[in-house]
Amino acid sequence: MGLFFGHFFQNAMPYIAVIFLQFGYAGLNILSAIALSGGISHYVLVVYRQVFATAIMAPFALILERKFRPKITVKIFIQMFVLALLGPLLDQNLYYMGLKLTSPTIACAIGNMLPSMTFAMAVICKYFKPWIEKLDMKRVGCRAKLLGTIVTLCGAMLMTFYKGSIVNFLGTKHGRQPNIPSTAVHNHHNKGEYIKGSILLIISVFAWAAFFVLQAITLRKYTAHLSLTALVCFLGTLQAIVATLAMERRLSVWTIGWDWNLLASAYAGIVTTGVAYYVQGMVMKRRGPVFVTAFGPMVVVIVAFMGHFILAEEIYVGGIIGTVVIVIGLYFVLWGMYKESKEKKEEVNGEIIVEAIIDEGIELAIDQKKEGHLAITTIPSLHGFT
Secondary structure (H helix, E strand, O other): HHHHHHHHHHHHHHHHHHHHHHHHHHHHHHHHHHHHHHOOOOHHHHHHHHHHHHHHHHHHHHHHHHOOOOOOOHHHHHHHHHHHHHHHHHHHHHHHHHHOOOOHHHHHHHHHHHHHHHHHHHHHHHHOOOOOOOOOOOOHHHHHHHHHHHHHHHHHHHHHHHOOOOEOOHHHOOOOOOOHHHHHHHOOOOHHHHHHHHHHHHHHHHHHHHHHHHHHHHHEEEEOOHHHHHHHHHHHHHHHHHHHHHHHHHHHHOOOOOOOHHHHHHHHHHHHHHHHHHHHHHHHHOOOOHHHHHOOOOHHHHHHHHHHHOOOOOOOOOHHHHHHHHHHHHHHHHHHHHHHHEEEEHHHHHHHHHHHHHHHHHHHHHHHHHHHOOOHOOOHHHOOOO
């Protein structure tokens, strides 16, 4: 019985880990919405988030990668600088701006466009780096990824330009929780702000996708993943400080106490950067990246319920329909990735088999030659596979 439960727990661990990861991301959206609604500048929130992330990642990078950390060339440093510009500075600031103008649920739903946008960005970049992504329309997986990308874009456009009527879960209305700032409850009747916020969120996803593509390029030369993450967080902190000093003239914006602002900053830096990074890496080693990404839509559902019951967030028909369309597109992309991965494995296995047959044929020819049967020195099967 103990062996059975041990085996069951071992198989269930990836599922449990990824589900808890989605709750972690959901908590980030809710806490960030509360902090932003409480008056903290999104520029300052990004700075503190990167400070916590750097503090968490730097010790692991220094200890675990001290023996095989590559040399930082000028080209690699420029790539790190651009990574910090795309991720910590542009992506996070645009995301927080969009979140403040829309809602946590809309922000999560549009965030599910990431695999599609990464695919589109990789296809564009293939003209500069052909190994990144090849658009082979003869492959079913590639056609599925292209279709999924188009579908997710349509879903995002639907959410942006159509709101519809308000939907109340279980036919009830909920007030805010007593410990949450009163400004955390938003009723977005201004359609202009809603559209602007949705567009900002879409642009943030583009920046995030560009970050992943450039990260893949950088990691081919600078193979120390933890060190790269720590350095990007550090450079992002410096860039975010400069941006904050330029945009926020008041010194009072830097003030942070034992409140929602500190909790949101620490949570974002520690949980969604430190813990999430480790959990994702462990699960990806066992089940692959598609498995981790496939659970992404869970965040939308979790945030929708948390936002409705904690923040009294209003859910619109357009948001629900758009979310469903984005999730459908997401799974088209994920299925396409799975299909391509399976085809590549089959191709590799086929090449291994061919090489084994060729090697076996050569060995047979050599043995036959040693025995005096010179007629078999030319191997017919060799010509069939070349």
